[in-house]
Amino acid sequence: MDITILVISAIKVVVIFGAVFVCVPLMTWIERRGAGLMQLRLGPSRLGPLGLFQPIADGIKFLFKEDREPAHVEKFFYFIAPLVCFIAAALTFAVIPVAAPVNIAGRTISFQIADLNVGILYILAISSVGLYGIVMAGWSSNNKYAMIGALRSSAQMISYEIALGLSVIGVVMVFSSVVSSEIIAAQAGTLFSAGPFNFPRWGVFLQPIGFLIFVVAMFAETNRLPFDLPEGESEIVAGYHIEYGGLKWSMFFVAEYTSMISFSALAVTLFFGGWQLFPGMGRLVALAPGMWGAALLVVLQILSFTIKTAFFMWFFVWVRWTLPRFRYDQLMALGWKVLMPLAALNIAGTLVLIRTGVL
Amino acid sequence: MATRTRRVGPRKSLFHSIYIVDSFKGLWITMKYLLFRKKVTIRYPEERRQYSARFRGLHYIKTTNGVENCTACMLCPTVCPADCIHIEAGERADKEKYPVRFDIDIMRCCFCGMCEEACPKDAIKLSGVYDMSAAKRTVYDKEFLLVQRGNK
Ligand code: SF4
Ligand code: SF4
Numbered sequence: 001m002d003i004t005i006l007v008i009s010a011i012k013v014v015v016i017f018g019a020v021f022v023c024v025p026l027m028t029w030i031e032r033r034g035a036g037l038m039q040l041r042l043g044p045s046r047l048g049p050l051g052l053f054q055p056i057a058d059g060i061k062f063l064f065k066e067d068r069e070p071a072h073v074e075k076f077f078y079f080i081a082p083l084v085c086f087i088a089a090a091l092t093f094a095v096i097p098v099a100a101p102v103n104i105a106g107r108t109i110s111f112q113i114a115d116l117n118v119g120i121l122y123i124l125a126i127s128s129v130g131l132y133g134i135v136m137a138g139w140s141s142n143n144k145y146a147m148i149g150a151l152r153s154s155a156q157m158i159s160y161e162i163a164l165g166l167s168v169i170g171v172v173m174v175f176s177s178v179v180s181s182e183i184i185a186a187q188a189g190t191l192f193s194a195g196p197f198n199f200p201r202w203g204v205f206l207q208p209i210g211f212l213i214f215v216v217a218m219f220a221e222t223n224r225l226p227f228d229l230p231e232g233e234s235e236i237v238a239g240y241h242i243e244y245g246g247l248k249w250s251m252f253f254v255a256e257y258t259s260m261i262s263f264s265a266l267a268v269t270l271f272f273g274g275w276q277l278f279p280g281m282g283r284l285v286a287l288a289p290g291m292w293g294a295a296l297l298v299v300l301q302i303l304s305f306t307i308k309t310a311f312f313m314w315f316f317v318w319v320r321w322t323l324p325r326f327r328y329d330q331l332m333a334l335g336w337k338v339l340m341p342l343a344a345l346n347i348a349g350t351l352v353l354i355r356t357g358v359l
Numbered sequence: 360m361a362t363r364t365r366r367v368g369p370r371k372s373l374f375h376s377i378y379i380v381d382s383f384k385g386l387w388i389t390m391k392y393l394l395f396r397k398k399v400t401i402r403y404p405e406e407r408r409q410y411s412a413r414f415r416g417l418h419y420i421k422t423t424n425g426v427e428n429c430t431a432c433m434l435c436p437t438v439c440p441a442d443c444i445h446i447e448a449g450e451r452a453d454k455e456k457y458p459v460r461f462d463i464d465i466m467r468c469c470f471c472g473m474c475e476e477a478c479p480k481d482a483i484k485l486s487g488v489y490d491m492s493a494a495k496r497t498v499y500d501k502e503f504l505l506v507q508r509g510n511k
Contacts, residue, residue, distance in 0.1 A: 034393065036400075037392070037393040037398065038389045038392050038393045039392070040392060040396055040397070040398050040399050040400075041398060041399070041400050042398055042400040042402070045402075212379070318386060318389065318390070319382075319386070321389055322382070322385040322386050322388070322389040323382060323385055334378070
């Protein structure tokens with residue numbers, strides 16, 4: 001293999017994963033500040049400007065905590081469970097493009113780690129691997145609550161994966177591709193104009209029902225409130241990570257936030273045009289001459305992608321501090337009796353619309 | 360007579376079981392709180408709550424012209440339900456009785472304010488000071504009680 005490709009790939013891996021892992025502490029800060037403000041408190045506000053250094057203090061605390069290991073656990077699985085969760089959550093990001101490919105010195109450089117030809121399927125597959133981490137943690141902890149948490153998690157993830165997959169199928173049908181970069185490229189242009197407003201050809205306008213289902217399933221897949229039954233502090237204490245502490249626990253924590261970021265990015269890729277510029281931003285690029293225009297384009301694309309993803313990440317926090325936890329039977333009823341039929345109907349409807357040439 | 364059974368519980372229409380509208384109502388409420396409501400946090404060491412003037416906090420001994428008002432009449436150690444005031448009486452050159460030692464074992468005090476009520480000379484008072492946690496068992500002596508005037 002060409003050595004430059006190797007170097008470029010290495011740089012991309014470092015930069016993109018680095019950006020994701022910088023976002024995690026930022027995210028915990030946003031979560032805690034947001035939670036505070038919604039509950040009429042202030043949240044962490046002491047350390048540094050606006051309390052921004054709080055995550056650093058937390059990180060140091062985790063690092064120096066005793067790495068305790070209960071005597072009754074199954075050692076091997078107990079140790080690798082947080083790793084599995086963490087890696088699975090991070091890997092999802094590999095196929096998400098953050099900007100359009102550019103040509104530098106005759107070489108096309110894509111702003112994503114790997115442009116797989118099965119991109120979306122890869123994401124669906126990898127995101128379920130995280131489930132193994134949770135099941136391993138629950139099983140190896142040798143603890144009733146952990147076990148119940150893991151069982152709930154597996155049932156919940158399997159149920160909602162169906163709805164998630166079916167909602168994605170609608171998008172795949174409309175854009176007739178499973179490659180993430182092609183899906184984004186297909187979302188260019190204007191769907192329809194209403195007076196001065198141009199509606200971009202984003203997935204959310206073509207697949208509104210699919211988007212709704214995807215968002216709900218997304219919460220279930222990341223084990224976030226209102227679907228955080230695997231953790232369920234009030235009934236099963238902390239669920240699958242009850243026997244974990246210190247750095248290993250924080251690994252689960254980081255995994256949860258990383259998967260939130262990954263799913264936000266996925267939602268943006270599928271339904272909000274990924275790096276496609278916001279309407280109106282294109283005029284800005286036309287102003288800059290030559291090389292600068294191209295550079296500005298890339299910057300604006302990354303900016304658009306970041307803003308859209310940030311919105312979804314905020315949405316996760318917003319929903320978490322708004323909705324109470326579902327009861328388990330409500331969760332299952334919603335998944336199987338509402339979301340799945342709705343997703344199936346959505347696919348049928350999309351099929352009809354495509355066959356009649358509307359989409 | 361045929362009995363009629365009736366299902367009790369929340370109404371369940373399809374509309375309600377999708378939770379969409381209610382979720383958005385909830386989201387609006389939290390956003391409203393985040394943006395517009397006044398936050399209630401008191402940033403403690405810098406900001407303090409305004410307590411009423413009758414708040415019963417840490418004791419202090421009132422002075423007149425630099426001399427403590429107390430005449431060591433022993434009413435306050437007598438009335439104290441926690442038995443935490445210890446006074447040793449002495450006599451000054453001008454034949455006035457005064458407390459040589461005046462210790463309050465603050466760990467035992469229940470801040471009932473009886474000492475303040477019993478005192479005929481208006482000498483022992485409870486101030487508004489409430490942050491008095493310490494790393495060791497504290498006995499406040501006369502010097503301290505004379506100096507610390509609380510927030511009054
Ligand atoms: S406040 Fe009550 S318990 Fe405390 S010293 Fe006075 S009388 Fe005793
Ligand atoms: S009641 Fe008043 S005057 Fe009498 S000993 Fe106590 S503080 Fe002194």
